[in-house]
Amino acid sequence: NAGVTQTPKFRVLKTGQSMTLLCAQDMNHEYMYWYRQDPGMGLRLIHYSVGEGTTAKGEVPDGYNVSRLKKQNFLLGLESAAPSQTSVYFCASSLWNTEAFFGQGTRLTVV
């Protein structure tokens, strides 16, 4: 049972490039989340989804887009990467009334 899997684990992008981060969960969870983690700022919610085909904005959504075409997958896209998007990105999933389960993170550097 893999839980929450994020790919890739590391990536370096040039400013203006695009990329997609993939999150996959095998726990049949309804809710999925994308967070970014920056030093001294904890985890900030980018976007989340409460079910297949739904997405909603979190605390820091600008510059990111998401899609949830399948229940088990939640994709985070950067259309035109900026140095301010250098961060560690975490995906999480949950059911109602449970804790959130986290992936191992994606370390993204934008140069």
Added chain:
Amino acid sequence: AQSVTQPDIHITVSEGASLELRCNYSYGATPYLFWYVQSPGQGLQLLLKYFSGDTLVQGIKGFEAEFKRSQSSFNLRKPSVHWSDAAEYFCAVGPSTPGTYKYIFGTGTRLKVLA
């Protein structure tokens, strides 16, 4: 607005000493509360959670936390710290009322353990 405050950015304790990490929250209803631990380069692992009932909850690795509604606090404790406890600790509130879905995290407390 919902929020979580961890007032201590860094804490240093000696191995074998007791530990208390502070967490205060702001939430409109009875919250669901969590403590997570993050080792360097890793994801977040759940230490313990409070949903209802006994306000003193036990978690993994010998940790416990106490929910105090009157103080809006959920402090994490451990009687005797081990060197392997060095990590970053995050307090969080989770969705507890219909129509809410977000987990809100504090900024974290980094624990250093002296041998």
